[in-house]
Amino acid sequence: MEQTKIILDENEMPKKWYNILADLPSPIDPPLDPRTWQPINPEALEPIFAKELIRQEMSSERYIDIPEEILDVYRLWRPSPLFRAHQLEKVLKTPAKIYYKYEGVSPAGSHKTNTSIAQAYYNMKEGTERLTTETGAGQWGSALSLACNYFELDCKVYMVRSSYYQKPYRKSLMTLWGGNVVPSPSSDTAFGRKILQEQPDTPGSLGIAISEAVEDAIAHENTKYTLGSVLNHVVLHQTVIGAECKKQLEQVEEYPDVVIGCCGGGSNLGGIGLEFIKDRLEGKHNARVVAVEPSACPTLTRGEYRYDFGDTAEMTPLLKMYTLGHDHVPPAIHAGGLRYHGDSPIISKLCAEGLMEAVSYDQKEVFDTAVQFARTEGIVPAPESAHAIRCAIDEALAARQTGEEKVLLFNLSGHGHFDMASYDKYFSGELD
């Protein structure tokens, strides 16, 4: 049999992050100050973000060196394996070759650690003692708890209420790494109390949880806020994924025709895709890059491309992005990590300019796929990641129709070990 796992040695781990801002055909629209609607002064962001992260957010350097201390932590799970989905190909009877990058090997179970480690590190270096954040499905909250534990920072996580109760053991995992988790909206912030009073039964949303985490960071000494997706520096930190994929595919002398990632805020998609968009911008190759989102929260496929707030309380800068409106509360689907009203400005711009495509799927068909994948490839996917698998399968089936030996690459961004309650609902027929 041909190779199943393509692996890299530690010394082949990328030493730089790739910043696509240096290569975009036209500059990205700047974030606006929520009070003046004028381009924001970087200093205005310092109450909530570490300076180095603000610098990276606005940087036009093409490559940014990864500090040795961050590489040392990355070594615990990076480089991550690239798998050839032999079993899945066989079942689909497709001539396509399906490769998937597996980010679930990180201790927290997803790609999120690529940026949580970086964000905690820079904050530690600048004297921050406590970080706040929001989390949807809990992948990001787990990743930040792990990172804060490494760099000895306190960690407060506002977890979207619907996910908090859907995935009880995510909270246990964060607690194990020393994180302090509350369901959002919570009574710990003024904005949380307001929402609780107005809508006591709300499932919560990432927009609300972000407002709480930002308010908390501003209200407390030596405390900063961190975000697990959307922002340029977050997407930047994820580019190690695509850089590794490229080296791994070179080992087997392949280049992808289609690169696929699920998309909530856009960081795992950017992480795997931007390296291939770069080749496209340089005229070297022409891989299609596809964003996959839930039909229940169709930001890229049905939203508007305009300036909007990142949060519900209108505390964050305005970002130019695809959005469903910052007060939109998506239904409580099980892919909690994809329930965001907006999207990464980088991903949004690439979609708007036709450099990236977007598709959406219903929850039921995504879970059908998750089960099919677990029964062929073995790995239990996170419901979020299963969106990418669904799209890869559709591409493989299309290739069967046309007989093309396409090379497909998708990001299996995380495992579903903490999503078993959702699988239970699927099997008992209770999934909406």
Place this chain on the structure above:
Amino acid sequence: MEQTKIILDENEMPKKWYNILADLPSPIDPPLDPRTWQPINPEALEPIFAKELIRQEMSSERYIDIPEEILDVYRLWRPSPLFRAHQLEKVLKTPAKIYYKYEGVSPAGSHKTNTSIAQAYYNMKEGTERLTTETGAGQWGSALSLACNYFELDCKVYMVRSSYYQKPYRKSLMTLWGGNVVPSPSSDTAFGRKILQEQPDTPGSLGIAISEAVEDAIAHENTKYTLGSVLNHVVLHQTVIGAECKKQLEQVEEYPDVVIGCCGGGSNLGGIGLEFIKDRLEGKHNARVVAVEPSACPTLTRGEYRYDFGDTAEMTPLLKMYTLGHDHVPPAIHAGGLRYHGDSPIISKLCAEGLMEAVSYDQKEVFDTAVQFARTEGIVPAPESAHAIRCAIDEALAARQTGEEKVLLFNLSGHGHFDMASYDKYFSGELD
């Protein structure tokens, strides 16, 4: 920093299992027929086991080839990584070098897949259509469900009642791979119904669950029984672990002074340790090999070395092993995989002859260790595997006292992603 992960390419995966029966200083005592107490005729085992597995159980060949079809499935996660525990060493201020083999990378989350794939494969080849088994913590039941899914066999799992309720998502995982799971004692067997009538509140035990699974296999057409530990052929299949470790340590020019594994039935310990016992028997090296068990089920440290039944209902052959008595029901500790009254005849013999050592730890100190490990190395260990970590830490602390630069190797046999309820109990102070 020195290397963190030592990895091997797929083509460096061992192609043979190592059978220590060929090398023991004196022959192992044979299994006895439960009716006659005479050495059992291999054919008497055919109603419950596949013929090839019986052949392997009694084989005196030193190496047994691993079939290509099994290697193809192993490729999904093998070779598994060997980690150097840099962070843990730093925290312990030890001159010892601590290495751990991580078997949690298999889709089912533990070393158990090394044998479940083999057992399902041989049964499939011989025309078996359905497999039965018992499971404690659920690691083995998950691994067998995964394997049966690959080779298209039906799978019935009798899960020890206390674990069934402690770890609800283990059942979900088995269901996802198509396994049919019931809590044991169950009403599906005559023996289960008898126990339920006599002791309606029993937490169950591996001994009871084995009796049910054997009864079921005998009672149904084209059905065989499989065991996840204890037997020679099971230990045999696990020897890929130690063979990989040896190659990985050679890469960094090390040889272990101490090799450590937790021990319930003994398969993960045998898997990592026998390769080093072989060197010891050949006079090449002199690594100590240490079995670590829970004080709540101290088979090797406090049991007797004698013939005993493998199950409670006295249906299995008699095995010469350390035992607490086949009607012993250990307390419902959270390391459900270590709650077995007996032990592998191979491990038992090695302990009896002074070629292996055994120690035991209390549940509380094991969980202290599990938390310390998660907070230093990141990975959340299964409670079973944490026993091995505890012992490695004690060896590292002893090395700090003596100043010796010892090389320690332990088997991190599985992750604890499905054991978070036990971690919750630890944090809430409810652990006995």
